[in-house]
Amino acid sequence: MKLNYFIFKKVVENRPIIEQFPLTLDDLRDNLHPDKMKRTCECCFLDINLENEPLDINSNQELLDLTVLLDISLETLEEIIEDSRPRLDDYLTYMLILFKSVKQHPRERDEKTEHQIGLIVYENVIISLHLNQVLDLNQLFQKFRKNPLKLIRGKGTYIISRYMDTLIDHTIDVIDDWRKFADEIEQDILGHRISTQKESLNTLIWIRESIFDTIKILQADREVVSAMQDAKHSECNPIFIPRELDDHIRHGIDELDILRQVISDLMNLYFNADASKLNKTMARFSFAAALLLFPTLISGIFGMNNTGFPTIPFWVVVIFMVGSMFLVWVFFKYKKLI
Numbered sequence: 001m002k003l004n005y006f007i008f009k010k011v012v013e014n015r016p017i018i019e020q021f022p023l024t025l026d027d028l029r030d031n032l033h034p035d036k037m038k039r040t041c042e043c044c045f046l047d048i049n050l051e052n053e054p055l056d057i058n059s060n061q062e063l064l065d066l067t068v069l070l071d072i073s074l075e076t077l078e079e080i081i082e083d084s085r086p087r088l089d090d091y092l093t094y095m096l097i098l099f100k101s102v103k104q105h106p107r108e109r110d111e112k113t114e115h116q117i118g119l120i121v122y123e124n125v126i127i128s129l130h131l132n133q134v135l136d137l138n139q140l141f142q143k144f145r146k147n148p149l150k151l152i153r154g155k156g157t158y159i160i161s162r163y164m165d166t167l168i169d170h171t172i173d174v175i176d177d178w179r180k181f182a183d184e185i186e187q188d189i190l191g192h193r194i195s196t197q198k199e200s201l202n203t204l205i206w207i208r209e210s211i212f213d214t215i216k217i218l219q220a221d222r223e224v225v226s227a228m229q230d231a232k233h234s235e236c237n238p239i240f241i242p243r244e245l246d247d248h249i250r251h252g253i254d255e256l257d258i259l260r261q262v263i264s265d266l267m268n269l270y271f272n273a274d275a276s277k278l279n280k281t282m283a284r285f286s287f288a289a290a291l292l293l294f295p296t297l298i299s300g301i302f303g304m305n306n307t308g309f310p311t312i313p314f315w316v317v318v319i320f321m322v323g324s325m326f327l328v329w330v331f332f333k334y335k336k337l338i
Contacts, residue, residue: 001062003028006045006141007037008155016042016151018141025062028069034125043124043155050081050131057081070127072120080118080129086220088227094122095236097160099224100217101134101167102174112174112210114217117167119160121236126156128163135166154240161241164225168248171214175255178207182262189270204267211260215253222249287332294324 003024009017023032037044048066057063057074067077076096089096097119102112115134120127140163144151150158185200225246229238298321 001025001066002049002051004047004049004137005032005037006047006137007041008043008045008151008159009041011042011152014148014152016144016148018144020138020141025065025069033069034127038123038125041124043126043159045126045128045159047128047137048130049133050129051133070120072127076118076120077129080116081131083114083116086116086217086224088224088231090227090231094120095231096120097224097228099164099167099221102171102214102217103134104174104177112214114213115167117163119163121156121160124156126159135170140166150240154237157237157240160228160236161245164221165242165245165248168218168221168245168252171218172248172252172255175214175252175259178211179255179259179262181207182259182266186266186269189266189273201267201270204263204270208260208263208267211256211263215256215260218249218253218256222246222253225249290328290332291325294328295321298324 002022004022005020007019009019011017034044034046050063057067057077063077066072067074079096079098084098086098086100088098099117099119101115101117103115104112115130115132117134118129120129143162144159154161181203185203188200225241228236229241231238
């Protein structure tokens with residue numbers, strides 16, 4: 001378990017002073033508890049990475065201690081750890097936000113990994129819980145220094161919205177990579193690279209399934225943003241939730257709809273290309289059968305044991321057979337069948 005504090009201490013000459021430092025559970029017990037820190041700062045952001053932690057909460061003493069220290073119910077922690085649908089629950093004393101992001105699979109290019117983040121918000125405190133390192137928070141808070149006025153005015157609301165927007169960026173990056181991958185598969189299909197075409201079809205099927213999952217995630221994330229804009233919680237001011245956040249999510253959904261259509265077209269292109277190869281193969285077999293038809297007929301006739309049949313020299317029959325094959329070849333060429 002890794003804990004990091006990002007504290008918006010104060011404003012000096014229209015510049016936010018942000019402190020960042022790691023801490024332990026013992027530090028939380030002593031003098032770094034959020035309830036103490038909130039009195040001396042504009043906003044405090046506590047990031048908790050549950051990396052490599054056993055998911056069975058009842059058998060993990062650190063997680064049990066964490067729930068007691070931060071007054072988080074076991075049900076809430078289980079929802080954050082387990083795969084839950086993104087949503088916003090607005091309670092009287094705090095607000096729980098579940099948000100999801102999609103990242104590229106570390107080994108398989110056509111697959112994805114889903115990351116769920118739980119945000120517990122109350123007063124000027126934001127607690128972020130997640131299983132793995134989803135993004136570099138140092139870079140995120142560096143961006144806040146580039147737009148100090150927005151952070152100074154929006155405080156916790158602006159931090160949450162920018163956090164979500166950065167997570168959506170990861171999903172958009174995955175969509176862009178899928179689009180490039182689809183272009184490569186299209187070149188494989190059009191280039192008739194037989195060794196990769198069957199693999200390309202399996203890849204298209206996996207990408208199509210991932211697209212459906214990602215659309216559902218983005219739709220749920222968009223519902224969370226809409227709920228934030230309607231929330232009555234004091235630490236979620238709709239004025240400081242940028243409209244671009246909803247536009248960003250809608251853009252991702254539109255891109256996925258387009259990509260889904262592209263994948264469907266590529267699958268049709270694959271089957272058409274496969275059918276075209278089969279037709280060409282059947283045409284070659286038909287040509288070969290037509291070439292051998294007359295020689296087979298002639299050999300059958302002259303091979304019969306019929307004493308009344310006129311005797312024809314062997315080489316005349318051979319020349320006749322070859323000539324018939326040549327005429328068939330000329331016919332196929334003239335009709336552009338080969």
